[in-house]
Amino acid sequence: MTAPPRRLLLLGLAALAAGALPIARAGAQQVDVGGATSFIQATGQEMVAAINSNAPVAQRRERVAQILRRAVDVQGVGRFILGRWWRQATPQQQQEYLQLFEQVLIHNLAARFGEYQGVRFGLGRTQQRTEEDVLVNTVVERPGSPPFALDWRVAEVDGQPKIVDVIAEGTSLRLTTRSEYSSVISRNNGSVGALLAAMRNQIQQLEARAAG
DSSP states (O other): OOSOTTHHHHSSSBHHHHHHSOOOOTTEEOOOHHHHHHHHHHHHHHHHHHHTSSSOHHHHHHHHHHHHHHHBOHHHHHHHHHTTHHHHSOHHHHHHHHHHHHHHHHHHHHHHHOSSSOOEEEEEEEEEOSSSEEEEEEEEEOTTSOOEEEEEEEEEETTEEEEEEEEETTEEHHHHHHHHHHHHHHHTTTOHHHHHHHHHHHHHHHHHHHHO
């Protein structure tokens, strides 16, 4: 994949476009605004506690990854991002794609919080977007860096609040990634396998960067 990993969060379509598209997920229900706010507050505080703990860096990374796996609707977001190519993938490719996608997603979201102690997390306002999702605004502060906004789209999935998109610096993560992944497949004559190979390479780069 030619784009640097951080482009998954920094480039692409604006958040306005994110609000214009429906969330295509099985089991979606009307979301409770107060419950979504409490969910993001608890999740953010849990991540900050993990990052600010005295545990070794590797353990802190794994703890943050565990929290995100539980909080994010990985399968629903992953299928949305693959879009029409999902139906063209074999069952084996679908399974591998979701596994790879989870790794890429967790690496990138965890990177937004960093790994240095002293991280702080604050809530902004919560906005009802559609009947099925709300947008919870937050501010993340990291040592040595200016505060930045990180907005979380939350929906009810199978009776539980789940993160279905993240908007960083005005850019929707799922729409940016959807555009990038579709471009990779299209450039390779509709080959989902080419995307999987690119994702494996990207994960190697992310892991090498984290290890360094």
